[in-house]
Structures are given as C-alpha cells and as structure tokens.
Amino acid sequence: MQTLKLWIRMIFRQWYKKLVIAAIFVLGLYCSLQLLDSGKHKLRHSKNTQTTHHSSESHGIVEIDPENQIPDNRNLYKVPKEDIHIDMCPACFGKEICTDIEAGLVEISKNSKTEFRELIMREASLHKTEKVVVSSVTDALWNKFDKFICQNASKSFPCDVSAAISTGYLTSNQALTVDGLRNLYKVLDKSKSEAVLPICATNKLIHELISTFDGNGDRQLNQEEQGHLMTGLLLHPSYVVLKFQDAISSNLPLPNFHGTCGRLAVWEGGMTPLKDHLQESFEERAGLAAQLLQLVDDFQNEDPNWYFLYTEFSYNSFSVTNEGEVLLTDLQDMIIIDKTLFTQAVGPHSTQSERLCNEMCYQKFTRDIMTSEYVTNVCSQVKHYGQLMFAIVCKEILSDLEEHKTGGFFNYDGNKVHQRSEYRGLLHSPPEKDKDNIEELLRDCVQETLAGGRKQAVEELQETLDKYLTYNDIDDEKNDKNDDDESEKDEEEGNDIEINLNCSG
Known part of the structure; x- marks a missing residue:
C-alpha cells in the first residue's frame, strides 16, 4: 500500500501540469456543448417570439416605445390643403415650409386644437421626430382681412384676394414707411394695443424687417414678400417676432421657428x-x-x-x-x-x-x-x-x-x-x-x-x-458621483465574475 501511494505521488509530481491541462480541456469541451445546446434553445425561442409578434401584428397590435415615438400614427393626420390656403398668397404668411407640408412631413394631432386671443394652435409632429405647433388665426379675422383687401382694391367681396393685395395699400411704398408701420393698426380698425410690434418703428427697423422677409436676397421686398410681412404684422405678430429673432441671430428665450406655408406658421412645440x-x-x-x-x-x-x-x-x-x-x-x-x-x-x-x-x-x-x-x-x-x-x-x-x-x-x-x-x-x-x-x-x-x-x-x-x-447642482454632482461609483463597483464585480469559469451560458 505504501508503495502504491509513493508511485501515485511521483506520477503526480511529474505529470500534474499535463493533468491540469487535460482537465481544463475536458471542462471546456463540456461547456462548449452546453452553450451550443443553449444557443439552439434560444434560437427556437426567438423564432417562437417572432411568430407570436407577426401573429399579433396580424390582429392590429403594434408595440410602440413611448419614449421614442411622437404619437401613434392613428392620432395624426396630414395638414389638409383647405387649411393652408396657398392660393391666397401673398395675402398669407409665407412659403418656407411648404415642401415639408405638401410631402406630408407635418402631421397634426387629432383633438389638439386650442383657440387663444384670435389665434388657433394645433399640436403636430415634424418629420415624425419633432413636436411642433401649427398656428393660424380665426376664420373671422381672416374674413375681416380679406374684406379689407377687396374693398381697398375697389372690388366687391369676396374677390381674388391674391390679385387684389398686389394692387392695394399693403404692398405699396407708403405702407413700408415709418408712419405707415406706426399706423398699421388702423388698416383693420384695430386698437393700437392689438398691433404693437411696429409702433416705435424707425428706418432701421424697416431695414431689418426687409432683411427678415427678403426671401430672394436682393435686399428689397417685392410685392409678394411685402404681402407676407404686412399680413404677419396685422394678424400674427408672434411668428414675425420669431422670424425676426432668427434674422438678427439673437438668443432670446423664445421658441425655435420652423417656417410658414400659406396661412399657417410652424414653430417649436412639445412644451x-x-x-x-x-x-x-x-x-x-x-x-x-x-x-x-x-x-x-x-x-x-x-x-x-x-x-x-x-x-x-x-x-x-x-x-x-x-x-x-x-x-x-x-x-x-x-x-x-x-x-x-x-x-x-x-x-x-x-x-x-x-x-x-x-x-x-x-x-x-x-x-x-x-x-x-x-x-x-x-x-x-x-x-x-x-x-x-x-x-x-x-x-x-x-x-x-x-x-x-x-x-x-x-x-x-x-x-x-x-x-x-x-x-x-x-x-x-x-x-x-x-x-x-x-x-x-x-x-x-x-x-x-x-x-x-x-x-x-x-x-x-x-x-x-x-x-x-x-x-x-451639488445634489446632481453627488448623484452623478454615486452613479459613477456604482458603475465602477459593478465593473469590478463583473471582472471578478469573468475570472471564474462559468458554464451557465
């Protein structure tokens, strides 16, 4: 018995490294077989999941990640042509974003219409990724504006507003003067408090407004561009302010402006x-x-x-x-x-x-x-x-x-x-x-x-x-530091786990 034990110790001393390697090889082969079997099981589970998903889709059930999606498409609709009124231009706000609207890239949320101070606002999405506001003014105010344009052009109402505005006061040289802008409120029999943006007008302000609405870059306003400016000043000065801020590259705490199309203006929403x-x-x-x-x-x-x-x-x-x-x-x-x-x-x-x-x-x-x-x-x-x-x-x-x-x-x-x-x-x-x-x-x-x-x-x-x-800020820094510490701790624990052989798959 003593001799047998002695032989075993001698063999182990001489061959222990090879024995350890052999043991590791056998264990590794065993783990590989286990993982392969686990992979096949997961593949089968994945196929079953896909089958279930397709089956759900066939019944109209679609999973949506609420963090990354702007409303379910069933709650959105493209801007109707009758809301744009592009045929009324230049008695409108402009045309900068018409390409997107006509392509259906601006979609309005159902039941999101609100009315405030003769403005109509609708929540919408732009390119399906950005929340925006689509705004205009009430039909009553548009009718009042159109009636003035027809009468000013010596035409009975209703008339071809797009043609009439080009022969009337709003696109004349007289309107685009210091006195013309300061007294613009009188055009629609408004009080001065209802059209205040230009009441302190100077020649410098006129030049900046020209630069703001100069779409073709010729440093002057043609009849169409002046029609856009005057329509905005009279009916919707909010978008004129946003457009003005973009032109002067200011950084005031105002919404980002996206553009106009016909009688609609679009700016930042989701607030x-x-x-x-x-x-x-x-x-x-x-x-x-x-x-x-x-x-x-x-x-x-x-x-x-x-x-x-x-x-x-x-x-x-x-x-x-x-x-x-x-x-x-x-x-x-x-x-x-x-x-x-x-x-x-x-x-x-x-x-x-x-x-x-x-x-x-x-x-x-x-x-x-x-x-x-x-x-x-x-x-x-x-x-x-x-x-x-x-x-x-x-x-x-x-x-x-x-x-x-x-x-x-x-x-x-x-x-x-x-x-x-x-x-x-x-x-x-x-x-x-x-x-x-x-x-x-x-x-x-x-x-x-x-x-x-x-x-x-x-x-x-x-x-x-x-x-x-x-x-x-201090609390945020502490939280960030705690998060970093937890991440480091998790990483260390992860490293410890990787050191051990684990066949769980």
Whole structure:
C-alpha cells in the first residue's frame, strides 16, 4: 500500500501540469456543448417570439416605445390643403415650409386644437421626430382681412384676394414707411394695443424687417414678400417676432421657428404650460423663477441693437420645455424698439438714470406710448420704464402674497374692478429660512420705495434663488458621483465574475 501511494505521488509530481491541462480541456469541451445546446434553445425561442409578434401584428397590435415615438400614427393626420390656403398668397404668411407640408412631413394631432386671443394652435409632429405647433388665426379675422383687401382694391367681396393685395395699400411704398408701420393698426380698425410690434418703428427697423422677409436676397421686398410681412404684422405678430429673432441671430428665450406655408406658421412645440409646474418642489420652482427674471433682463440687454418690450406677462404667456427651459410663447404683444432712439432721449429722464416709478408712473407711460402724437419722444424713454416688466412678473407670476392677488397691474380709470389671480404665485411656500427675505424682495420688486430699489431687489432675489440652483447642482454632482461609483463597483464585480469559469451560458 505504501508503495502504491509513493508511485501515485511521483506520477503526480511529474505529470500534474499535463493533468491540469487535460482537465481544463475536458471542462471546456463540456461547456462548449452546453452553450451550443443553449444557443439552439434560444434560437427556437426567438423564432417562437417572432411568430407570436407577426401573429399579433396580424390582429392590429403594434408595440410602440413611448419614449421614442411622437404619437401613434392613428392620432395624426396630414395638414389638409383647405387649411393652408396657398392660393391666397401673398395675402398669407409665407412659403418656407411648404415642401415639408405638401410631402406630408407635418402631421397634426387629432383633438389638439386650442383657440387663444384670435389665434388657433394645433399640436403636430415634424418629420415624425419633432413636436411642433401649427398656428393660424380665426376664420373671422381672416374674413375681416380679406374684406379689407377687396374693398381697398375697389372690388366687391369676396374677390381674388391674391390679385387684389398686389394692387392695394399693403404692398405699396407708403405702407413700408415709418408712419405707415406706426399706423398699421388702423388698416383693420384695430386698437393700437392689438398691433404693437411696429409702433416705435424707425428706418432701421424697416431695414431689418426687409432683411427678415427678403426671401430672394436682393435686399428689397417685392410685392409678394411685402404681402407676407404686412399680413404677419396685422394678424400674427408672434411668428414675425420669431422670424425676426432668427434674422438678427439673437438668443432670446423664445421658441425655435420652423417656417410658414400659406396661412399657417410652424414653430417649436412639445412644451408644458408654466402653470402646470406649480406643484413642483420649491427648488424646481426657484429655478423657473430665476429664468423669468433673467428673461426680462435679456429682453432689455441681450441684443446691442434691439430692445424688446412686453407688458402682458401672465402664466398663459410662458411654457416650459422638456429640458426645463422657460420660453415666452405668447408674443402677440411684443414691441421691438431700435436702441438708437435712446440716444435721442429728451425730457426728465435724459439726464438721470434712476427715478422712482410705480403703478401710476407706469400707467402714464403706457398710456402715452399708445396715444401720444409724439410717439418718438415716448419710445426714446422706454429704457427708463423697462423695469415695469420686472414689476409685472413679480406681481402676476412670482408672488403669492395676499396683497398681490388682485389681477392686473394697471388701473387706468381708477375704478377698475380687480379680479383675484386664478393661480398661486410660483414662489409659494418658500423654506422658512428664506421666507421673510423672499417676500420682502417681492414687495420691493412690485412697489419700490427708493429710486433704484426695484433693480436692487431683483438682483438680491436672483442671488437668493441661485442658491437653490447651486444646491441642486451639488445634489446632481453627488448623484452623478454615486452613479459613477456604482458603475465602477459593478465593473469590478463583473471582472471578478469573468475570472471564474462559468458554464451557465
């Protein structure tokens, strides 16, 4: 027995490497056979799955990944030709996106039609990948416009509008002048507040509008191009603002513009109303509020040549993208002002940069800009009243204070009945540590007590809100670091597993 054990040890010492190799070879052969059998089983399972899938398709059941698909095609339809009215051009908005629309690449979502301030909006998709808004104006407003064109061309209504506009006032040299643009609202018997974009018009603004609508690049507007411009200014200034921003390569927080076709305009969609974010955490709402304050600053200072005045801020004015960016989406009341007017300023503000201004002061300014015969003088003072935009945003959107609950910032006749705001302030329920400070800054933003007090309050409010953004960034960094650590841990564990022989397949 001893001799047998001795022989075994000697053989093992001399042949153990070969034995180990042989064992590994046998084990490897066994694993290969197992994996081959597993592969055949998976192939059979795959074929069975495909068969089931085809069977499901035959019954009209199609699986869709909701993260990567813009609505089920059964809920979309191509833009009807009768909605485009290309035959009315140049009494229309333009033709930039007609190729896509005619090819069916713009599809409208069923039951998505909304009407707001004589505008009609529909949710849609572009190239099946991008959410957009297709907009126009109400039939009543189009009829009013068409009737004017026929009468202006001494034709009975209805008439061939596309021919009539080319012989009427809107495509004349007189219309495309400083006085012509400032008084354009009179064409449809509108109030000046219904067509405000060009009320501070200068020759510089005219040249920029020509550049914006100059489709053939000859640095002037032919009758068709001028027809597009005038139609837009009178009926749908929102898209004119978006087109203007593209032309000047500005970076204002406005939707991306895609183009027009006939009596339709298309721009960025897929956003949610600002009011839908009122239940978010205070940190999230602080981020949105900070963007609103920055937006007002951008309107005044972003572009070196143009000042954008907007006085109708409300929850309905804003939308939020999927990335959390706040955009101004109701642009009907935007006034575009040539900043060279400010160097011509005369009057009480020309020599002083700060002056106490609250509700009565702003009432007088807005009344003057809408009614004064000497509108150039009023427009040249705009930069001194631009803080009005901060006051309205703070009162109408940010503040949840009871004293700011009444709707409307202006009280022209002194007897206006104020309606309570429909929504809570965006900065409602602030953390206790900042509550008193935030509320006091909002009061100073709406009603300043010292000259320059509003500007200082806005700056301090921005700083306070930025702290919450910083906290979010730190939390995100921590989460990212934790994710990285988990990934590294998983990778290490994966490496450990790969070291061991595993025949599970």
